[in-house]
Amino acid sequence: MYQYSEQDHQLLLERVEQFRGQVQRRLKGQLSEDEFKHQRLRNGLYLQLHAYMLRVAIPYGLLSAEQMRTLAHIARKYDKGYGHFSTRQNIQYNWPKLEDVPNILDDLAAVEMHAIQTSGNCIRNTTSDPLAGVARDEVEDPRPYCELIRQWSTFHPEFNFLPRKFKIAVTGAVGDRAAVAVHDIGLKLIQGPDGENGFEVYVGGGLGRTPMIGKLIRKYLPKEDMLTYLEAILRVYNQLGRRDNLYKARIKILVHETGEEKFRKLIEAEWQQIKATGLYLREQDIERIKGFFKDPDYQELPDTDADFENLLLSDPEFGRWADKNIDQHKQSGYRIVYLSLKSVNQPPGDVTADQMDAIADLADKYSLGQIRTTHRQNLVLSDVQLKDLVPLWQELKALDLATPNYNHLTDIISCPGLDFCALATARSIPISQAITERFDNYDFINDLGDLSINISGCINACGHHHVANIGILGVNKKGEEVYQLTLGGSAREDASIGKIIGPAFGADQIVDAIGDVLGVYLENREDPEETFLTAYRRLGQAPFKEKLYG
Amino acid sequence: MGNYIKDRKPDTDEWMPFSGLEDSDTLPAGDIYVPLEEWLKNREALLTRNSRLGVLLNNTDDPAALVPDLDRLDLVVLEFPKMADGRAFSQARLLRERYGFTGDIRATGDVLHDQLFYMQRCGINAFELGEGEDLTSSLKAFDEMTITYQPAADEEFPIWRRDGK
Amino acid sequence: MALQVYTASLLKEGLVAYLCLEDGASSWTSDIRGATAGDGDLLETLKIAAEKAERDNLIIAPYVVDVLEAENGWKATTKREQIRADGPTIALPRDASAASTTDEGRKAA
Numbered sequence: 001m002y003q004y005s006e007q008d009h010q011l012l013l014e015r016v017e018q019f020r021g022q023v024q025r026r027l028k029g030q031l032s033e034d035e036f037k038h039q040r041l042r043n044g045l046y047l048q049l050h051a052y053m054l055r056v057a058i059p060y061g062l063l064s065a066e067q068m069r070t071l072a073h074i075a076r077k078y079d080k081g082y083g084h085f086s087t088r089q090n091i092q093y094n095w096p097k098l099e100d101v102p103n104i105l106d107d108l109a110a111v112e113m114h115a116i117q118t119s120g121n122c123i124r125n126t127t128s129d130p131l132a133g134v135a136r137d138e139v140e141d142p143r144p145y146c147e148l149i150r151q152w153s154t155f156h157p158e159f160n161f162l163p164r165k166f167k168i169a170v171t172g173a174v175g176d177r178a179a180v181a182v183h184d185i186g187l188k189l190i191q192g193p194d195g196e197n198g199f200e201v202y203v204g205g206g207l208g209r210t211p212m213i214g215k216l217i218r219k220y221l222p223k224e225d226m227l228t229y230l231e232a233i234l235r236v237y238n239q240l241g242r243r244d245n246l247y248k249a250r251i252k253i254l255v256h257e258t259g260e261e262k263f264r265k266l267i268e269a270e271w272q273q274i275k276a277t278g279l280y281l282r283e284q285d286i287e288r289i290k291g292f293f294k295d296p297d298y299q300e301l302p303d304t305d306a307d308f309e310n311l312l313l314s315d316p317e318f319g320r321w322a323d324k325n326i327d328q329h330k331q332s333g334y335r336i337v338y339l340s341l342k343s344v345n346q347p348p349g350d351v352t353a354d355q356m357d358a359i360a361d362l363a364d365k366y367s368l369g370q371i372r373t374t375h376r377q378n379l380v381l382s383d384v385q386l387k388d389l390v391p392l393w394q395e396l397k398a399l400d401l402a403t404p405n406y407n408h409l410t411d412i413i414s415c416p417g418l419d420f421c422a423l424a425t426a427r428s429i430p431i432s433q434a435i436t437e438r439f440d441n442y443d444f445i446n447d448l449g450d451l452s453i454n455i456s457g458c459i460n461a462c463g464h465h466h467v468a469n470i471g472i473l474g475v476n477k478k479g480e481e482v483y484q485l486t487l488g489g490s491a492r493e494d495a496s497i498g499k500i501i502g503p504a505f506g507a508d509q510i511v512d513a514i515g516d517v518l519g520v521y522l523e524n525r526e527d528p529e530e531t532f533l534t535a536y537r538r539l540g541q542a543p544f545k546e547k548l549y550g
Numbered sequence: 551m552g553n554y555i556k557d558r559k560p561d562t563d564e565w566m567p568f569s570g571l572e573d574s575d576t577l578p579a580g581d582i583y584v585p586l587e588e589w590l591k592n593r594e595a596l597l598t599r600n601s602r603l604g605v606l607l608n609n610t611d612d613p614a615a616l617v618p619d620l621d622r623l624d625l626v627v628l629e630f631p632k633m634a635d636g637r638a639f640s641q642a643r644l645l646r647e648r649y650g651f652t653g654d655i656r657a658t659g660d661v662l663h664d665q666l667f668y669m670q671r672c673g674i675n676a677f678e679l680g681e682g683e684d685l686t687s688s689l690k691a692f693d694e695m696t697i698t699y700q701p702a703a704d705e706e707f708p709i710w711r712r713d714g715k
Numbered sequence: 716m717a718l719q720v721y722t723a724s725l726l727k728e729g730l731v732a733y734l735c736l737e738d739g740a741s742s743w744t745s746d747i748r749g750a751t752a753g754d755g756d757l758l759e760t761l762k763i764a765a766e767k768a769e770r771d772n773l774i775i776a777p778y779v780v781d782v783l784e785a786e787n788g789w790k791a792t793t794k795r796e797q798i799r800a801d802g803p804t805i806a807l808p809r810d811a812s813a814a815s816t817t818d819e820g821r822k823a824a
Contacts, residue, residue: 007697014694014697026772027727033726050799050803051730098726151710152699154699155695157667157700158640158668161634238640239637243637354812355810418798419804419805420803479793479794
């Protein structure tokens with residue numbers, strides 16, 4: 001992974017000192033809350049329903065074991081012993097004290113981490129494919145490009161006061177595991193007409209109250225032009241994005257209101273002016289960063305292991321886990337392992353300090369010392385040898401991190417909801433827990449196949465409900481928490497926005513309603529191979545409506 | 551007039567803004583700056599003045615409109631109507647980097663301590679500090695951060711291409 | 716009209732607090748049940764005390780919350796304020812070393 005230069009370190013130290021000064025001035029009363037709010041928000045520090053919340057950036061979802069141990073240490077020392085992994089591959093602490101935050105940032109800086117640009121109207125942490133570098137369907141590793149974007153966007157002097165927040169995701173694979181279609185900018189590495197790799201550039205995707213799928217603004221962008229093109233997009237957005245209405249300020253609205261064709265021309269015109277500037281990426285610039293993401297020294301191993309295969313046959317529990325939570329690796333003899341943060345015992349995406357430490361140890365022991373976070377709020381050990389799968393599973397089971405549900409019914413994305421969030425209008429976590437408890441049955445989950453349920457506790461849609469096969473949106477209706485169902489969304493390469501099926505359900509009805517939706521699918525699917533999404537797209541809303549509302 | 555910084559030092563502001571009431575022949579003597587619209591309307595008359603001239607750009611004005619006149623202007627004033635409005639950062643970079651303006655670029659409006667670092671990187675060199683901003687602590691803001699990653703008005707190359715790399 | 720209490724977040728900790736007024740002295744408590752509720756002149760007095768605490772950099776962003784009398788004291792009328800007063804309605808994740816069971820305290824949706 002990327003190793004900080006002296007200058008990278010220097011920047012973090014200066015930033016921590018600057019923030020420490022701001023906190024001191026605030027505590028002494030030399031800064032008003034209005035003034036300080038802008039500053040704390042530039043450092044990922046929110047004031048939530050019960051306490052401050054600190055969001056720590058995990059650049060493109062990649063963590064070293066040492067970094068994970070620091071996250072555990074922070075959870076234990078400054079918080080309530082746990083952290084929450086978010087849909088943007090970051091981690092959030094729900095209970096830090098203001099006076100501790102500079103010290104937390106110091107501890108983070110020691111392991112090359114920070115909270116810079118994790119909030120505010122600036123370019124946020126760039127997210128990516130959690131299987132980057134190991135996926136079989138990869139065209140090219142996206143992480144070097146993510147790192148270049150990280151450097152370009154960090155304290156960018158022109159783009160720190162944008163009309164609204166700005167999220168970029170990059171994938172290098174055929175399958176989209178980074179939800180690039182619902183980001184302000186989504187970049188997808190493809191092989192271009194000249195045989196070289198470059199990017200498809202999607203602009204104007206996003207969720208919130210006006211969900212939109214990103215438009216393909218450029219079919220092929222040579223990779224050397226990545227940063228100049230991004231700069232052109234951001235400059236056009238900074239100048240023309242709406243600032244009169246908070247809810248119309250994202251770039252998706254600019255793209256929509258300007259029209260795709262005209263927007264493309266604006267970008268191209270600006271880009272022509274700057275494409276030959278210092279931001280143009282020379283081959284050696286890209287190669288230097290690529291050097292940080294070289295393949296590890298994989299061993300030449302057979303793609304078979306007797307212990308693993310024996311246990312698959314003899315232990316159904318192991319077989320279930322292996323079937324759901326293991327993926328193919330590009331290297332023979334290795335596997336990708338998903339650590340489910342969706343156990344019935346903990347809120348989605350939450351991990352305790354002891355679990356974090358144990359995960360760090362497991363990464364060191366079995367997976368070359370690295371951990372990835374996923375946008376579906378799980379973790380990944382990306383480089384596990386076949387022979388290690390059995391002992392790894394045993395340890396994960398003991399840690400309650402081996403629920404066999406990856407990309408299945410109970411692998412629910414949930415925002416913190418009204419239990420924590422100052423913006424939420426309804427609770428999310430109790431609904432996700434009720435669903436998980438009701439359907440905590442492997443055979444049922446397995447039979448349903450590939451399926452996503454996402455829950456948001458308000459219209460801001462942090463739980464990505466619009467792009468779930470089954471989306472749940474909590475709203476407040478006359479003081480009651482009620483839940484709307486949307487069906488047919490997808491965040492993958494076939495991205496689509498789900499449609500509201502009808503009137504909302506009460507908190508005591510929503511789990512039954514999910515059961516009904518699943519029942520309609522099971523009754524109507526052509527065969528077990530037809531996924532929920534495919535079946536829904538074939539059937540339309542009618543049979544679901546009929547069942548739900550008679 | 552609030553605290554004024556030019557080229558990282560406290561300074562006296564000698565410029566008079568156009569008040570909105572004057573005709574071109576009743577403008578005060580001395581260095582003045584006028585809104586773009588006024589400039590375009592009374593350009594010829596203004597150019598006969600025996601003083602330095604500046605133009606004030608609104609956030610929605612295209613700096614390209616000034617290109618033919620930039621070598622006759624000594625000042626462009628950019629507005630920050632509120633802290634969160636960052637359009638003038640782009641205007642400043644265009645003036646410096648694309649159009650080669652070498653006169654003063656001044657930030658006016660909600661100009662706060664914590665933006666000065668970004669403003670100077672975009673080519674702004676004169677600052678009318680916002681109300682309540684402390685001059686002494688603001689002067690330190692230019693050096694709180696010393697590392698920059700990306701090209702801007704102050705750096706032609708990103709960090710990975712500097713020092714002959 | 717319902718009675719109201721003043722609530723805010725403590726500047727240093729960020730935690731939820733409610734204003735108490737006793738013999739003219741004000742203090743902030745984490746327990747809504749012990750807050751001072753009022754209307755009319757009393758509410759005006761609370762407002763002045765809350766604004767002073769904000770100026771003194773003790774608390775942030777004070778506002779009023781409607782309350783009703785419950786068994787042990789005041790109770791907020793909205794779900795949001797009830798959760799704010801009582802904490803998350805779910806069990807927080809805890810390590811075995813730090814808690815007896817994870818199920819304890821989980822409440823139904």
